[in-house]
Amino acid sequence: MMSPFKRYLAEEVALDHAEGLIPRxxxxxxxxxxxxxxxxxxALLAACGADPPAASPTTGTPGTGANPSATGASPSGTGASPSGTAASGPPAxxxxxxxxxxxxPGPQGTELQGAWAAARDxxxxxxxxxxxRGLNDHTRSxxxxxxxxxxxxxxLDLLSRDGGTAAFTDTAQATAKLGEIPPExxxxxxxxxxxxxxxRAKxxxxxxxxxxxxxxxxxLLLSSSEPRLAAAAPFYGPLPAGADLTGTKAAVLGVYxxxxxxxxxxRDAARAALEKAGLTHEIATFAGAGHAFFNDTGQRYNPTxxxxxWDRLIAWFDRHLS
Structure with missing residues (x-):
């Protein structure tokens, strides 16, 4: 049986095809x-709204189906095609x-990789x-x-234990590897x-x-009894099934x-979990935007x-981190 992580990542691929971002x-x-x-x-492509192939299952043209409703309890990823052209407009x-x-240093003698940016004040x-797709230039930016x-x-590069994102020349292989890593x-x-x-920031x-x-x-981290976070902002990420947020004190801005x-x-389950935990929170849903709208390198980028x-995020951090 496919794990929730892999299932969600597979749905992401199917929706990319249904929206015409990648060919069959x-x-x-x-x-x-x-x-x-x-x-x-x-079967998954059909379930997610992609047009069935006219001939061989290895041929065909990109589907044009609308973004369907699908459920999932594991983290999602960007739907942008790596070869696509981003929408116009400056990054936020x-x-x-x-x-x-x-x-x-990582757990149990491992070494972790990341990109560090130091604020002047x-x-x-x-x-x-x-x-x-791992730690790339967009995330560094x-x-x-x-x-x-x-x-x-x-x-943080969550592919660190496998050599880091740079070790994968095929972004689809990086995605597949993320689907194999256990939540723990x-x-x-x-x-x-x-x-x-x-x-680094004592x-x-x-x-x-x-x-x-x-x-x-x-x-996932918010539901892991992590008391060190004072604020968090998950951008269009689904809540893991059965998430219990009572072990954190973070003020949470949920972006959808x-x-x-x-x-x-x-989203409703996330709101209920936040309320049950008694956490300071806001749920912000942005009109006219689709999944991955913040990524200025992707085809779903919505500059407005x-x-x-971005303004909501910085205001949230100014309120709860400063």
Missing amino acids: REALRRLGLLGLTLPAAG GPSPLPTEAITF PKGAVLVIHEN VAGRLAAAGYSALA QFVADMKAALGELQN GAKLGMVGFCFGGGMTW AEQDDRVNAT AAAQA
Whole structure:
């Protein structure tokens, strides 16, 4: 049986095809890397609204179906095609400060990788978690923008134990590898990254932000009895099934996109979990935006919604980290 992690990542591929971002042949290749047989992959594409192939299952044209509703209880990733053209408009936030590649100790003698951006006059420190293709230039730029806004930032590479994202020349293979990693490893590595943040930004309050897959990772860490976070902002990441947030004290800004039915299917559960835990929280849903709208390198980029979300994010950190 496919794990919830792999199931969600597979749905992401199917929706990319349904929305015309990747052709059927590429969708089938990516689903194969995730461990789906050809019949199972075809069934998933059909279930997610992709047009059935006219002939061979290895040929065809991209589907044009609307974004369907789908459920999932594991983290999601970006749906942008790596070869696609991003929507026009500048990225949200200030021009990023430089980042530097760092390594630091992980659990049980492992070595973790990341990108560190130091604020000139830090107001707090933030852990940044990437989308489902690993730590790339876009995620590094988010860390740099946070530093420019006054928050030193560490973007963690959750593929560190497999050589890091740079070890994968095929982003689909990086996604497939993320689908194989148990949640316990993600949690342990993110906790180690928080420790590194504490070392580099002594005395600072700690925050966290994650996007798509990283949004789900943010919910996962919040549900792991992590008391060090003062604020967190999961961007369009679904809540893991049965998440219990009573072990955190973080003020949570949940960011959602109006046209993201699959992730929005867990929005009410997230609100209920936040209320049950008694956490300070806001749920912000951005009109006219779809999944991964913040990623300025992707085909779903929405510059208006991204700018609005950035302003909400910085205001949230200013309120709870400064």
